[in-house]
Amino acid sequence: MTRVYLDHNATTMLRPEARAAMIAAMDVCGNPSSVHGEGRAAKALVERARAQVSSAFGADGADIVFTSGSTEGALLACGDQKLHGSALEHDAVRSWISEDLPVSHNGAVTVEQPNRTALQLANSETGILQILPQGLAVSDATQAFGKLPIAFNWLGVTRALISAHKLGGPKGTGAVVLKRGTELATQIKGGGQEMGRRGGTENVIGIAGFGAASEAAARDLADGVWERVEALRNMLEQALVAGTQNTIFVGQSVPRLPNTLCFATPGWKGETQVMQMDLAGYAISAGSACSSGKVRGSAVLTAMGYDEITAQSAIRVSLGPETSESDVLRFADTWLAKEKTYRARVA
Missing domain, CATH: 3.90.1150.10 (Aspartate Aminotransferase, domain 1)
Incomplete structure (x- = not known):
């Protein structure tokens, strides 16, 4: 059968471009935080992927902080705020919501205080899209990224969540996208990686796959x-x-x-x-x-x-x-x- x-x-099938990038990254042994040649080679892979994700998500000038996925991303993006939101949000975001917002029969959420609200761009169960108000605190763009021609820079969002495995990248890799200048309370403390916002040695292999998948997803949209x-x-x-x-x-x-x-x-x-x-x-x-x-x-x-x-x-x-x-x-x-x-x- x-x-x-x-x-x-x-989840999606792993794209050939992501697989190839990950296999190539496996042969790079350096730690991205090391200053020697091997470390710089690993760091170059991470920064290349950061540029690929930024370009595909229309986030030029924004900060890309790599995480283990959207669930950790929700901790990082939402954990230092008291947010309004609705029952439509994924549980990873809903865990941080202190007040429920009304939802219409057509799935539209009423937002009165955007700077204190988390609002997803697309619902994973129904596919229904939301109109995001300018100045929104947090948006889960996990389902929309790669399927819709969107750009972080014109969404008017302060913090957004994205994940690799929803667009043909590997599981266990994601990112928080931040409007430049946004303050963020570090949730995982350590060696100061990811601009001091997320401690722990970067998942170079997964990040390389995320970057390649993002680039391929952007081509699919254009085609x-x-x-x-x-x-x-x-x-x-x-x-x-x-x-x-x-x-x-x-x-x-x-x-x-x-x-x-x-x-x-x-x-x-x-x-x-x-x-x-x-x-x-x-x-x-x-x-x-x-x-x-x-x-x-x-x-x-x-x-x-x-x-x-x-x-x-x-x-x-x-x-x-x-x-x-x-x-x-x-x-x-x-x-x-x-x-x-x-x-x-x-x-």
């Missing part, structure tokens, strides 16, 4: 790869809408990530659908991968006003550059057949 991977919002992905997402959505009557499609009327489709058939639990589709050869998700295994319904859908039964029935299909027309059409046929079986069983 040929498997089809449709869970790109959880229209994500426009093709969006067309496939729309094709899949249309096939499912035509074949089912009671399924709810989330975010259809508002801007979304080009690859993301979230839908719920009330009463047919999302975790059951994930297992059934997995056995049929398709990798999909019920909510955020970090929350998989939890029986409770999607906190995101609950915050948007959906009832608990619907929230427990939601699944997410997220496409990638490798996804083909055949993949989405076969998925639609398979899912609709299983949905028909479910309907017959509960009738």
